[in-house]
Amino acid sequence: MNTSNDYEETSISQENDASITVQKLTETEIKQKKDHLFDVCQEKDWDTFQKFLSDETISKADKKLILSRSYTCPRAPILKGAPIPLIQKIIDSLDDLFFGEIGYSMLVEAVLNSSNELVGKYALNYNTPVSYEVIELIVSIGGADLVKSQILAKKRKRSLLQAYLGRNGECPRIINLLLKVCGLDLLDFQDNDGLGTLDFSNKTQREIMIEYLQGLVSNPRVQNHIESLANASVTRKEVFDWIDNCQFGRVREYLLDEDLSRESKMKCITTYSVRYELPFHKFCERHGPIDIAEQFVELIGTQLFELKDGQGKTCLHCLCNDMFQDGIDYDTRDLKDEDFQRHHDLIEFILSKTGWKLLLEIDNDDNDALFNFMMCLRTDLKCVKLLMRLGGKEILDYQGETGTILHYASYRENIDREVIKYLASVGGQKMMDAKNHIGRKAECDWPTELKEYIDLCTKTLPVLFDDLQCPICFDIMSNVHVITKCCHRFCKNCITQSYEQRGSTCPVCRIEFSSPDDIRKDPLLGKITMFAKEKDDRNVALQSELSEALQREHLLKEQNRALAAKLKRKHSEV
Incomplete structure (x- = not known):
């Protein structure tokens, strides 16, 4: 494997060699080379990538097309820790395309996936951390126009600095570099929701920006920014972080604080994060206390439950998500009684306000919340009986994208046998015989002993x-x-x-x-x-x-x- 110095040596020019023939590649060949480059990046085989860029039998236009056909090719070397001279050569090969959406995507990947010393705990992917030198290289070539591009969040038009702060980035060098290149315009920028840079910052980030501004020539504009940062009260980013980190006591104090206006609280609670998440959705995912859920409703009203996040999910989709704090996928054996109780309390609270049909709302992947509800490890017999009290026959007759409620309960890896027995008993033979979209009955997913037990209960005695x-x-x-x-x-x-x-x-x-x-x-x-x-x-x-x-x-x-x-x-x- 070559070191970074090896890439600084230029290839021997063969432009005058008459034996070299440059041919235009077909669509099939372009696709094959693009797929090959992807595999090369996964294996971190930078020698092979270098040979492709130096191959003079491939025209510059075709190289440009192969690299730009998929964002993976220019981004993957950055994420996988390619040497800086190789990244420089990729940028040169992209030519004018680098100064558009492709270059900005490379910059976004570099900033949001920088090493643990450079960025907070939320990185987009868990790959080789990107060094500060890579970020500096891309910014030095792309300039202010590239940094100011608002392509990261097309719906919200948020700046790269807003995204970096929103992901808990706290590296002074990165924040200072972005501000140095773009100037104070970056602090003045507001997204489509009317949120400025301040709204995405926490106390540590604001201190970094204040220190940078204090090093500039003092003028009224600089002083105004310093005062705004120094006197900032609670920002929407801090409220979201409290919920994300289960600091529910601070959330309670915030919602009850009479010195803060209702309008400012509404703005914090109903605005998407940089990940298109909503605070109350995150609150449900973290199974917050009922008294705080009541405060949310008192502040916003029942329309709170109608809000959907960037993936089209309702609060119930998030509430019935087994991916809990820090991305840990829990097994039922790891769950304590209070995990089940908090889940049940929130389910009962939300459904009492909305009715059971909120569970039929679908997300962008066409999954209804009822599917998440039945798949969730915290959904036990008590939760299902609550749902049946609310929906009754309508729930038993409902058939979603992948089957009935009995199908949903049967898809779960750790099948709750008590739930299956209960649904089979109340749904009867009609539900037992129901088939999903591929013609399978729910019992096809049951273990043998469960199937024998249900058969004994439902098919032997009822005849008599x-x-x-x-x-x-x-x-x-x-x-x-x-x-x-x-x-x-x-x-x-x-x-x-x-x-x-x-x-x-x-x-x-x-x-x-x-x-x-x-x-x-x-x-x-x-x-x-x-x-x-x-x-x-x-x-x-x-x-x-x-x-x-x-x-x-x-x-x-x-x-x-x-x-x-x-x-x-x-x-x-x-």
Whole structure:
């Protein structure tokens, strides 16, 4: 592998060599070389990249086209730590294209992916950190016009400095370099939301900018900026950081602070971050306290729940996200009782304000929030029962992009068996038979033992029990009594209460009968129901025994597999 000094040596010119033939590449060849360069960058094979740039059999126009056809080619060498002379040669090959969107994208990648010493904890990608010298090279070639380009956030038209501050960048050299190249215009810049540089800064960043300004020639404009930075109150960036870092006490104090105007608070709460996230969405993702959620609603109103972030997600999409703080993907075993409780409390709070249909809102990837809700590891049986109380039959009948609510519950890697059992029982055979967009039933994703258990519960006893259910209590009839005029049968207690409350009318067909003597005991069906109850009790015991047997069988298989693997290792060692 060459060192950076190797790239400073220029290739021997072959322009006068008549044996070199330059041919125009076809579209297929351009695509192949572009894909090849991508692989070269992934492998950090800078020698091969250098050979491509020095290959005089490829015309300058084709090299320019290959590098510009995808942003990956000019950006990847920066992210992967290519030597500075090689980056210089890439810029030279791009020619005039560098001074447009391609060059700005290179600068953005360099600034936002600089090393830990140069930038805060939020970098775009986890690649080789970019050195300050690379940033300085790009800025020195591109100049102020490149730095001032507002392409990073096309919707909001935010400057690179705003993006850097918004990502917690705190390197004095980078902030000073951007200000030096662009001057005070960069501090005056406002995005499409009317937010200035100050709105994206924290205290440390403001101190860096003040120190830079104090080194300039003093004039009214410089002094105004110094005073604004020094006297800044709470900025929207700081509020977002408090929520992101779960500093809920400070958020509570901020929302209750009567010295701050409602308008300034509204501006902080309803404005997108540089990542197109909204503060309340982040609050839901972090499972904040209910009393603060109530303060949010008191400040903004229920229209707060209608807001969507840059990915089209509602607060419920974010609330039901398993990617919690610091990007850790939790397993259910890592979750504590309070994790489930906070999740349930927020779900109940939001749905009580909006109704369950907010869960049907879809994001930019066409995923409804109900999908996130059922996939979330914190969504337990208690949450699902709450949802069923709100939506009932409509939820059972709803079919989204990838199936029913039972399909959604079945897609989860760690299937909650209690949720599946509950949905199968309330949804019945209709839900069991429902198919998703590729013709699969929900049970196709169940483990064998769960499928056997559900089959036992839903397909064995109902055939008998349908005819033995009391039309009033829907349980197997006890002490069966029949109305002689219409032959409808009920539990003795049920029909007695019905007679006392509603008079001599059949609860099923409404036929009138003359007296209580028309209600008589049915001894034959009574014996059958007693048998059915005994069978039901035996079935429950059988289900329990079956579940325990399947668990023992699964454990035995795991032990056998581990023993086989151990014997195999010993055999290989011998």
